Amino acid sequence: EDTKGTVPIENLWQFTSLTKLSLSGNVIEKIEGLDSLVGLKWLDLSFNNIKAIEGVDTLVNLQDLSLHNNHISVIENLDTLQNMQFLSMGNNFLSQFSNVMYLRRCNSLYGLNLAGNPLCNEENYKIFVVAHLPNLVYLDHKLVDEQTRKMSSLRYQYDIEKLGLSETxxxxQKKKDDEELQIHWDAFVEHLNGPQLFDSMCADDPDAHKLTHLSAVQATLCIQIFKNGLAQHQRRESEVNLFISSLQVALAKNQEKASWGVTNFRKKQLPQVQGFPVPCLQTYTFHIITGLLWGSGGLECHVFLDKDTFSQCRDLENQHYNKILEISMATLKKIARNELKEDLPIDVRMLFVDKETLTNILKSSHDIHILKINNREDELVTRVNTWKSLLMMSIHDKEVTRNRTRILEIKNFRAHIWSQMEKAYFSKLQ
Known part of the structure; x- marks a missing residue:
């Protein structure tokens, strides 16, 4: 589907199947409302008043993006557009070569237009761009010739080699950090190896951040939760691995026992039972063969959660609240008497209007902090229980599939033996 200025921007979310969209000349100042258009392959936002590249990170299928003739001074927020082949940024306010360097992460880019930007007036502009974006086929609507490639390679060879090593x-390092973060996620303690929890409290409570001038707070308990979480993660991994290996051993023994039963049954001489009536033969076979089906055990996984540590966090927050309340009341009295010697920032001093106002601010901050701690604990418990449920479900589903396969094998084997016994029985009657 194509559309060009026929639909209000706020209603674009309804057109999730769009592959082409032009909003050229709509006097747009901010890119928004495109999150749901994940199928877009061609997007024209030229001739607007856009100052920043944003709101396009979900457009992972985008191949052609035009931001020509806007007010953009920095190329950014295009990391997720790994399928982008053409980018038009002509007639903007790009003045730094760092914008070209940023585009090195766009591996599929082979067409780029920067004409009309201040950086185009820089010396060696063309060979700089070609050297640092070696996959480019077209630059400023012109084919990149071999002579330009050779010049750029000679001029920036050392810089490119050095840059390549740096990027490697x-x-x-990013891979290492991602792997480490994944371990933290698996242990349910991500972002607890530092003051992140405390910082998140202040992020939702600016007044509390101002009051940190009056008292220092440490995040040692977060580190304790983090270490305990990693230790328990290793313990869980060991328990699960032990269970899986024990289950495999049990299944192998059951299979060996079942194979022995089948082999032993095959050794029986059919004439010994040929005098039985056919119904008796069926019953006899049924009881022997069904003895080959063995059940499997279940998993009882105990997940250890150090709830005492979160209780200590709440106790610490209560202590901090009482301490900061005491210090704040004392500071308020000093301010009222003009006895305060410390030079507090203006925004902090403005909090000390009267006792009731200050008390309400501190109480509100305290409630926010306790809520943050409770939410983090609830999140941890929920994710642990979800992990346990998914693990149990996975093992159960595998066992159900295995057992059904074994039952089918037993039914087929039983039918085969019964067929042989029937043939032997009737052949003797004849």
Whole structure:
């Protein structure tokens, strides 16, 4: 589907199947309302008043993006657009070569237009862009010729080699950081190896952040939760691995026992039972063969949660609240008497209007902090229980599939033996 200025921007979310969209010349100042248009492959936002690239991170299928003739001074927020092949940024306010360097992360880009930006007036502009974006086929609507490639390679060879090593190191470090963060996620203690929890409290409570001038707070309990979480993660991994290996051993023994039963049954001489009536033969076979089906055990996984640590967090927050309340009341009295010697920032001093106002601010901050701690604890418990349920479900489903397969094998084997016994029985009657 295509559309060009025929639909209000706020209603674009309804057109999730769009592959092409033009909002050129709509005097747009901010990119928004495109989150649901994940199928877009072509997007024209040229001739607007856009100052920042934003709101396009969900457009992962985008191949052609035009931001021509806007007010953009920085190329950013395009990391997720790994399918982008053409980018038009002509007639904007790009003045730094760092914008070109940023585009090195766009691996599919082979067409780029920067004409009309201040950086185009820089010396060696063309060979700089070609050297740092070696996959480019078109630059400023012109084919990149071999002579330009050779010049750019000679001029920036050392810089490119050095940059390549730096980017390789950065990728390796990012991979290492991602792997470490994944371990923290698996242990349910991500972002607890520092003051992040405390910082998140202040993020939702600006007044509390101002009052930190009056009292210092440490995040040692967060580190304790983090360490305990990693230790319990290793314990859980060991328990699950032990259970899986024990289950495999049990299944192997059951299979060996079942194979022995089948082998032993095959050794029986059919003439010994040929005198039985056919119904008796069926019953006899049924009881022997069904003895080959063995059940499997279940998993009882105990997940250890150190709730005492979160209780200590709440106790620490209560202590901090009482301490900051005491200090604040004392500071309020000093301010009222003009006895305060400390030079408090203006925004902090403005909190000390009267006792009731200050008390309400502190109580509100305290409630926010306790809520943050409770939410973090609830999140941890919920995720642990979800992990346990999914693990149990996975093992159960595998066992159900295995057992059904074994039952089918037993039914087929039983039918085969019964067929042989029937043939032997009737052949003797004849």
């Amino acid at each position: 190191d950065a990728l390796e």
